[in-house]
Amino acid sequence: MTKDFKDEREGLKEQTVDAQDAELDEALRDFKSSVYAWSDAAYFRPRVVTREVRGRNWRLATGWALGCVLAAGSVSGGLYERHHRREMEKMAAEQRAAEQRLREQQAKAAISDEALLADVDSAVSRQVPSAMEPLAQLMSDDGTK
């Protein structure tokens, strides 16, 4: 009786282990199938290269912006250079004109000085009293007696 019960219990234990193993096998089989399905789907999925395209667009925009900045810089640099040259030419012309005016004024002033001296000389010469004439004649041209 005891032996029969023991055999029965052993039989039940084996059945439980078998059932567990069957369940484990099934679970492992499902797990493997699941991994294969996922892997195949991921491996053969269409590749979308949005990041690359976005990067390329960004690079393109940056290139254009830099190009525009360079072009604007070149144009404005050229314009500034031209304006600067014109200003310099204008200033040089003004300076030349001022110098010319100064020279003319100086020349005019020199002429008026000479005329004044000549007037003074003639006026002085006219004012020599006739009574002094003989004394003046006694003196030589170099101032000696």
Add this chain to the structure above:
Amino acid sequence: MTMATADEIAAQEFTRVVERHRPQIFRFLLSSTRDVDLAETLTQECLLKAHRNWGSFRGESSAMTWLMRIAINLQKDHWRNRRMQFWRTTRTNSVDLDEASEWLPSGESSVEQQLLARERVKQVWKAVEGLSERQRTVFLLRYVEEQELSAIAAATGLSEGTVKAHLSRAVARVRLELGGKR
């Protein structure tokens, strides 16, 4: 045979090896990381490394075992680097267990069977998540890639006895997870 011809033959041979084993390498890395992008990156790195060292491959093991060894080392390096960078706010792309368990082949089984299978797959994923890195590698190589113990030992650099021990613990963990949910 000229040098150029030998190089061409080696290149052709490598191309054939890549075409044949690439999906399997990708699948192993995907199941290890649960991250499609990371698995693709590591697969590329693995093949690049293999290409660089193709001249030193003497055929002592199969090309698959050799490639798998490179993939395992790359994966180890990756996790080591991640651990070193723990202070960084890194975003992980690993899918959660529910999403990973969604994938099932479209068989002829009923909806109820599909649901049961999905639940079983989720439990196995949960058990796999709790395994150590070595146990997980050995478990995936054995039960997903169906590799022989000797090949697993060669790919992981462990002895066959150690592989058996890791496998036994991993299966016990899965069994426990399945048993605990009943």
